Amino acid sequence: MKQRWMTLAGAVGAALSVWSSPAAAYFTTELPTPAGQDTEFNTLHRPPYAAEYSGVVRLRLYNLAGASPTVCTGSLLAGGQYVLTAAHCVTDGTGKVDRGNGLAYFGMDPSKSITSNESIRFSSSAQIFVKPGFDGSTSNGNDIALIKLDSEARAEINRYTIYTGTDEVGQVSDKVGWGAFGSGAVGDANSKSGTDLIKGKNRWEMTGEQFRAGGASDLLYYDFDNGLAANDSFGLVYGLTDLGLGKDEVLAGGGDSGGPSFLNGVIAGVVSHGTYLSQGDYLAGRNKSFGEYEADTRVSSHAQWVASIAGNQVLAGPVPEPSTYALLLGGLAVVGWARRRMAPADVSQR
Numbered sequence: 001m002k003q004r005w006m007t008l009a010g011a012v013g014a015a016l017s018v019w020s021s022p023a024a025a026y027f028t029t030e031l032p033t034p035a036g037q038d039t040e041f042n043t044l045h046r047p048p049y050a051a052e053y054s055g056v057v058r059l060r061l062y063n064l065a066g067a068s069p070t071v072c073t074g075s076l077l078a079g080g081q082y083v084l085t086a087a088h089c090v091t092d093g094t095g096k097v098d099r100g101n102g103l104a105y106f107g108m109d110p111s112k113s114i115t116s117n118e119s120i121r122f123s124s125s126a127q128i129f130v131k132p133g134f135d136g137s138t139s140n141g142n143d144i145a146l147i148k149l150d151s152e153a154r155a156e157i158n159r160y161t162i163y164t165g166t167d168e169v170g171q172v173s174d175k176v177g178w179g180a181f182g183s184g185a186v187g188d189a190n191s192k193s194g195t196d197l198i199k200g201k202n203r204w205e206m207t208g209e210q211f212r213a214g215g216a217s218d219l220l221y222y223d224f225d226n227g228l229a230a231n232d233s234f235g236l237v238y239g240l241t242d243l244g245l246g247k248d249e250v251l252a253g254g255g256d257s258g259g260p261s262f263l264n265g266v267i268a269g270v271v272s273h274g275t276y277l278s279q280g281d282y283l284a285g286r287n288k289s290f291g292e293y294e295a296d297t298r299v300s301s302h303a304q305w306v307a308s309i310a311g312n313q314v315l316a317g318p319v320p321e322p323s324t325y326a327l328l329l330g331g332l333a334v335v336g337w338a339r340r341r342m343a344p345a346d347v348s349q350r
């Protein structure tokens, strides 16, 4: 099976091209229609501004060497100052931090361009936290990072917690990201430049351990279906027959890297990487067509690490401990957490 490992950060050659780069983002099963029109595409794929996804930020990340910025997506965590994103958005090919400063845009006002929208800066590489173990290769896992903003976002901007369960495979997540967008029928050749948040859904079908021998357990895989068995790549290659979610179905692309996948409003995945397989690809090559796949970083695998930096208020539930001791105390921990949750004044679990 031919596999190429490609990351999705929207690397661009010139600063001015950042916002118009057709590097692509969420691809859908339909051709996009213009924003503002009352169409099924807009109902399904353009979430309202200043609403539940107000804390999904577009990141503009500047290289330490002064090279042109890259664009990624991130999510504001509970507490209001840390943004969750992908490690490959802020590192070089070896996993070392190579971003020195940047901006998180909230995109609250659709009448303004993204760059004239509200943003919060981060000013140094010391405000970037990369998961230890990330080696620059997204297919090896640990593709997750945190950015501490210079100040806390105002209270009207939504914050999110992170998933701590372990039942992600088989579930449908809500996926949302900034950037260009297009249709899986034509691939990225005609993708639109990204001035809107685009949303959709997909179903995680396996972890990295099933995807390949020695694969990372902290990766969650999904394919891009058009409803035809001939383009069901996971069905053809792995026997995981699933023809998708119809018009809701999306596939992540460049500029969506680091963006969230939600289970009931809680972040369970972070966009990492993807390409095509030996079978099922609708348009030959890596071009965001039907039949390609993507992998999200499984956030629950890193919940404890995220909380150790951003605080325990980011956890949507108790973090499972691998040790026997933790298993024995698990029932007590659940009861304790439930009690804390019922007492809103107790915002800290530390």
Ligand SMILES: [Ca+2]
Pocket (backbone or CB within 6 Å): 223, 224, 225, 232, 233, 234, 235, 240, 241, 242, 243, 244
């Ligand atoms: Ca499929």
Ligand SMILES: [Ca+2]
Pocket (backbone or CB within 6 Å): 276, 281, 282, 283, 284, 285, 286, 287, 288, 289, 290, 292
């Ligand atoms: Ca393709």
